Amino acid sequence: xSARDLLTQASYLAASVCFILGLKALTRPETARRGMQLAxxxxxxxxxxxxxxxxxxxYQWILAGLVVGGAVGYPLGTRVPMxxxxxxxxxxxxxxxxxxxxxxxxxYTHHAGLGGAHAAAAEALTRPxxxxxxxxxxxxxxxxxxxxxxxxxxxxxxxxxPITYRGQNVVNVAAMAxxxxxxxxxxxxxxxxxxxxxxxxxxxxxxxxFVLPIGGADMPVVVSLLNSYAGLAAxxxxxxxxxxxxxxxxxxxxxxxxxxxxxxxxAMNRSFGNVLFGAFGAPAAASGKSAEGLVxxxxxxxxxxxxxxxxxRVIIVPGYGMAVAQSQHAxxxxxxxxxxxxxxxxxxxxxxxxxxxGHMNVLLAExxxxxxxxxxxxxxxxxxxxxxxxxxxxxxxxxxxxAKTDKGSPIYGMxxxxxxxxxxxxxxxxxxxxxxxxxxxxxxxxxxxxxxFGDAKKMLTQLVGEVKAA
Amino acid sequence: MTFTYILQLYVFILAGFVGYFVITRVPPLLHTPLMxxxxxxxxxxxxxxxxxxxxxxxxxxxxxxxxAVACATINVVGGFIITDRMLRMFKSDKPGDGPPAGGxx
Numbered sequence: 001x002s003a004r005d006l007l008t009q010a011s012y013l014a015a016s017v018c019f020i021l022g023l024k025a026l027t028r029p030e031t032a033r034r035g036m037q038l039a040x041x042x043x044x045x046x047x048x049x050x051x052x053x054x055x056x057x058x059y060q061w062i063l064a065g066l067v068v069g070g071a072v073g074y075p076l077g078t079r080v081p082m083x084x085x086x087x088x089x090x091x092x093x094x095x096x097x098x099x100x101x102x103x104x105x106x107x108y109t110h111h112a113g114l115g116g117a118h119a120a121a122a123e124a125l126t127r128p129x130x131x132x133x134x135x136x137x138x139x140x141x142x143x144x145x146x147x148x149x150x151x152x153x154x155x156x157x158x159x160x161x162p163i164t165y166r167g168q169n170v171v172n173v174a175a176m177a178x179x180x181x182x183x184x185x186x187x188x189x190x191x192x193x194x195x196x197x198x199x200x201x202x203x204x205x206x207x208x209x210f211v212l213p214i215g216g217a218d219m220p221v222v223v224s225l226l227n228s229y230a231g232l233a234a235x236x237x238x239x240x241x242x243x244x245x246x247x248x249x250x251x252x253x254x255x256x257x258x259x260x261x262x263x264x265x266x267a268m269n270r271s272f273g274n275v276l277f278g279a280f281g282a283p284a285a286a287s288g289k290s291a292e293g294l295v296x297x298x299x300x301x302x303x304x305x306x307x308x309x310x311x312x313r314v315i316i317v318p319g320y321g322m323a324v325a326q327s328q329h330a331x332x333x334x335x336x337x338x339x340x341x342x343x344x345x346x347x348x349x350x351x352x353x354x355x356x357x358g359h360m361n362v363l364l365a366e367x368x369x370x371x372x373x374x375x376x377x378x379x380x381x382x383x384x385x386x387x388x389x390x391x392x393x394x395x396x397x398x399x400x401x402x403a404k405t406d407k408g409s410p411i412y413g414m415x416x417x418x419x420x421x422x423x424x425x426x427x428x429x430x431x432x433x434x435x436x437x438x439x440x441x442x443x444x445x446x447x448x449x450x451x452x453f454g455d456a457k458k459m460l461t462q463l464v465g466e467v468k469a470a
Numbered sequence: 471m472t473f474t475y476i477l478q479l480y481v482f483i484l485a486g487f488v489g490y491f492v493i494t495r496v497p498p499l500l501h502t503p504l505m506x507x508x509x510x511x512x513x514x515x516x517x518x519x520x521x522x523x524x525x526x527x528x529x530x531x532x533x534x535x536x537x538a539v540a541c542a543t544i545n546v547v548g549g550f551i552i553t554d555r556m557l558r559m560f561k562s563d564k565p566g567d568g569p570p571a572g573g574x575x
Contacts, residue, residue, distance in 0.1 A: 012517075019511050020488055026504055027495040033557040036507055040550045043514065047546075050517045056524030061536040065523055069543020076544060077551025082559075085502060092509045092549060095541040102538035103518040109534075110527040128475045227505055234512045239478050241518050247478055248485040253512035255489030256504060263498075351498055358501030362556055370563035376498050 004052055011049025012245035018042025019249055023256075029371055046245055082366040083326050086219065086355040087154035093226045094147035100233040101140030104133050105200070107240060112193055130190040132239035134183045137196070138203045140233035145207030147226050153216060154355060160216035168213055175206045217320075217397070219355045220264040221272075228257025260357050267351035267377075269403075269414035296432065299450035301459060304426050305466030311388035311424075314338055314345045315380065317417055318360045319353050321394010321429065321456050328367040330460035331393065335369065337467045347373050348380045348390075348417050350398035381418050390422035392443075394429065394456050400441045425449040428456055503556045510549025516542035 001009075018038050025035020056062070080088045108114075111125045125133065152158035182199040186192060214222050235250025237243070265272055308314060316335065322328060335345040347369065349360045361374055375383075384390060392399055399419040402409040419425055420443055427444060429451060443449055452459055496504050519542050523535030 015514070016485075019514075020492065022511070023489070023492050023496075023504075023507070026500055026507060027492070027497070029497075029500060029557075029560045029562070032500060032503065032560070033554060036503075036510075036550065036553050036557060039507065039511055043511070043546055043550070046514060046517055047520070050520045053521060053524075055521060057526050058524055061523040061532045062520055062539055065519070065536045065539025066543050069540040070547050072540070073544035073547030073549075074551070076548035077555070080552065082556070085506075085556075088552065089502075089505055089509065092506070092545050095544045096509060096512050096515065099513065099519055099538045099542035099545070100515045102534045102541070103515060103522055106522045106527065106531040106534040106538070110522075110531050114528075114530070128472060132475075224505070227508060231508065231512050234515045235482060237515050237518050239475065239482075241521070242474060242478070243517060244478065244481055246514055246517060247482050249511050249514040251482050251485035252489040252493075253508040255486050256493045256508040259490065259493050260501060260505065263501075349498070356502060357505060358498060358503070361499045362502045362559070365556070365559040365561070368559075368561065371499055371560050372562055372564065374499060 002054070004054060008049040008053055011045045012243070015042035015046035015049075015245050016248045018045070019252060023252060082362055083323060084155075085362055086223065086359060087151050089356060090147050090151040090154055090223055090226070093223070093230045094144055094151065096230040097140045097143035097147060097226075097233055100230070100237045101137055101144060101200075103237055104136040104140060104240065108133055108137070108196055112191060112196070114193065125190040127187050127190065129240055131183075131187045132236050134186050134196075134199065136233050136236035136240055137200055138179055138183055139229050139236065141200050141203035142207035142210070143226055143229040143233060145204045146211045146222075146229075147207075149208055149211035150219060150222055150226060153211075154219060162215040163212040168209070172206065172209050175202055175209065179203055179206060216355065217352070218268075220352050220357050220359075221261050221268070223356050224257050224260035224264055225272075226257070228254050228261060231255075231257055264352055264357060267415060269411070294445040296444045296451045297449070299426065299452050301452065301454075301462040302466050304450065304452050305463050305470060307389050307424055307426065308334070308338055308343075308391070308463065309341060309467045309470035311338065311343050313387045313389075314343055315348050315384060315387045315390045315419075315422065316345060317348045317350075317353075317390060317392045317395050317399060317419060318364065319350075319393060319395025319398060320355065320359075321396075323354055323359065323363055324394065325456035327393070327457040327460050328363040328369075330457055330464060332364070332367040332369050333464050334460055334467065335373075337464060341467075345373065346375055346380060346383070348375055348377070348384075348419075350377050350395070350417055353395060353398055377415060377417060384418045384421040387422040388424065390419045390425045392419060392425065392427045392429075393460075396429075396441055399443055401446075402440075402442055406442075419443060420446055420448070423448065426452055428452045428454075428459055430455065500557075500560070503553055503560075506549055506553045506556065510545055510553055513542045513545035513549060516546060 022035040022039030025031040153160050179202040182195045186195050231250045231253025235247050238246025338345050353360045399417050401420050403411045403414040403416040519538035523539045
C-alpha cells in the first residue's frame with residue numbers, strides 16, 4: 001500500500017466516523033446542527049481523499065461534474081421552500097440512486113469490454129463482484145423511477161390518487177421475479193450483457209409500476225422506503241468497487257430508511273405489504289359507517305375566536321391541510337395571541353400527518369414555533385381530556401375516532417389522536433369531503449364538535465383578527 | 471478475493487447495527503432532517519463516481535461518470551445546505567437551550 005493509498009483510506013475512515021457522529025448528534029435538536037456540519041466535513045475529506053487516487057488520470061470530466069452538480073445543487077439547497085420538502089426529498093432520492101446506478105453501469109461496461117478504446121485493460125468480473133453490481137443496478141434503477149413517480153405525485157403533475165388496474169399485483173410480482181431471475185443468471189454468466197440491459201429496463205419499469213398504485217397519504221412510507229433503497233444501492237456500490245466508506249454510509253442510510261418506514265407503517269396500523277400492494281383507496285369506501293342522518297354543526301369565525309380567546313388550554317392538531325394552505329405562519333400568530341392572553345397552546349403531531357415523516361414539525365419550526373411546544377402522539381394523547389379547545393387544522397383520518405371504536409372501519413386499529421376528548425373541538429376544513437381513506441369521520445358530527453368551513457389560511461387570518469379584538 | 475467480500479459483509483452488518491441503534495433514538499421531531507441528512511450522506515457514492523469519471527476507461531464510462539458525479543454533487547451540496555437550513559429553524563423557547571441562543575449557563 002502506497003502512502004497515497006494510506007491517505008485515501010485514512011480519509012474514508014475519518015469520513016465514516018464523522019457520519020456516525022453526525023447521525024448521533026441528530027438525536028437531540030440542540031446538537032443536530034453541529035453534527036451535520038461534522039458530517040459535511042467528513043464528506044469533504046472523503047472527496048479529497050478520492051481525488052488523489054492513482055487510478056484517476058484525468059480531471060476534466062470530474063471538474064465538469066462537480067461544477068454542474070454544484071450549480072444545480074446550490075439553488076436546490078437554498079431556494080426550495082419548506083412546503084416543498086416532500087418532493088424535494090423524493091427528487092434527491094432520485095439523484096442519489098441515479099449516481100449509484102450510473103457508477104454500476106459504467107463499471108459493468110468497463111469490465112464487460114464494452115465502450116472500446118481502453119476496454120481490453122479490464123479484467124473480467126468475478127461472481128461476487130457481479131452479484132454486488134447487479135444488486136446495485138437493480139435497486140438503483142427501481143429507486144430512480146420510483147422516486148420520480150413519488151416526486152410527480154407530490155408535485156402534483158401526476159394524479160395523487162392510486163392508479164390501479166386489474167391484475168396489477170400479478171404483473172408487479174412477475175416483473176420483480178423476472179428481474180431477480182436475470183440477476184441470478186448474471187451471477188452465473190457475468191458476460192451476458194443482454195441480461196444486464198434487460199435487468200436494468202425491468203428494474204426501471206418496476207419502479208414505475210410499484211409507486212403508481214400508492215396514494216398520496218401513503219407517501220410517508222414510500223418516501224422512507226425509497227430512502228432505504230437508495231442507501232442499499234450505495235452500499236452495493238461499495239461492495240462492487242471495494243470501497244468501505246460506501247458500504248458504511250449506505251448501510252446507515254438503508255437502516256434509517258427502513259426504521260422510518262416501519263414507524264410510518266405502524267402509525268397507520270398497516271403492514272409493509274399492505275401499503276405496497278394494498279392500494280387503499282376507491283374500493284375501500286364501501287365499508288365503515290355512513291353519515292346519513294347526521295348533521296355537522298358549523299361555527300362562525302367570530303364564535304370560534306371567542307372560544308379560543310377565553311380558553312385556558314388549547315391543543316392544535318395540524319394536518320396535511322395546513323401544509324396545502326401554507327398556513328403555518330397564521331397558526332403561529334394565533335397561538336402567540338392565545339398565549340398572550342394567558343392561555344397555553346400545545347401542538348399535537350401524528351406520525352403520519354402530512355406527506356413525509358416529520359412534515360408538520362418542519363413547517364411549524366419554519367413558522368418559529370419552538371420545538372418544546374410540539375408533542376408526539378404518545379406524549380399528548382392523554383392530555384386532550386384536560387384541554388378546553390382542540391383545534392384541528394386540515395387533518396382527518398388521524399383524528400377519526402372510528403379507528404378506536406368501529407371494527408368495520410378500514411382504519412380500525414390505527415393509532416389516532418384522542419381529539420374528541422377535549423371539551424370543545426373546532427375542525428377547520430374546506431368542505432365535508434371524506435379524508436384520503438374515503439371514510440366518514442364521526443368526529444365531525446360529535447356533540448362537542450363545531451365545523452369551521454373555509455380555506456385554512458383565510459379562516460386563520462380571520463380568527464387572528466377576531467381574537468385580537470376580543 | 472472472497473475474503474475481502476466477507477470482510478465487507480461484516481462491515482455492512484455492523485454499520486447497519488450502529489445505524490439502527492443510533493437512528494431509533496432520533497425523535498419524530500427531527501425525522502425530516504434525518505431523511506435529508508441520510509440522503510446527503512449516501513451521496514458518498516460520489517467517491518465511486520469520481521473514480522469512474524477520472525479513470526479514462528472509455529468515452530462511454532467517462533460520460534456516465536460525469537453524470538454520476540453531477541448527480542451525487544447535487545445531493546452533497548443541496549442535501550447538506552437544506553439540512554442545515556431546516557435544523558437552523560428548530561428553536562427552543564427555553565433560553566440558553568438552542569444552539570444559537572448563547573448566553574446560557
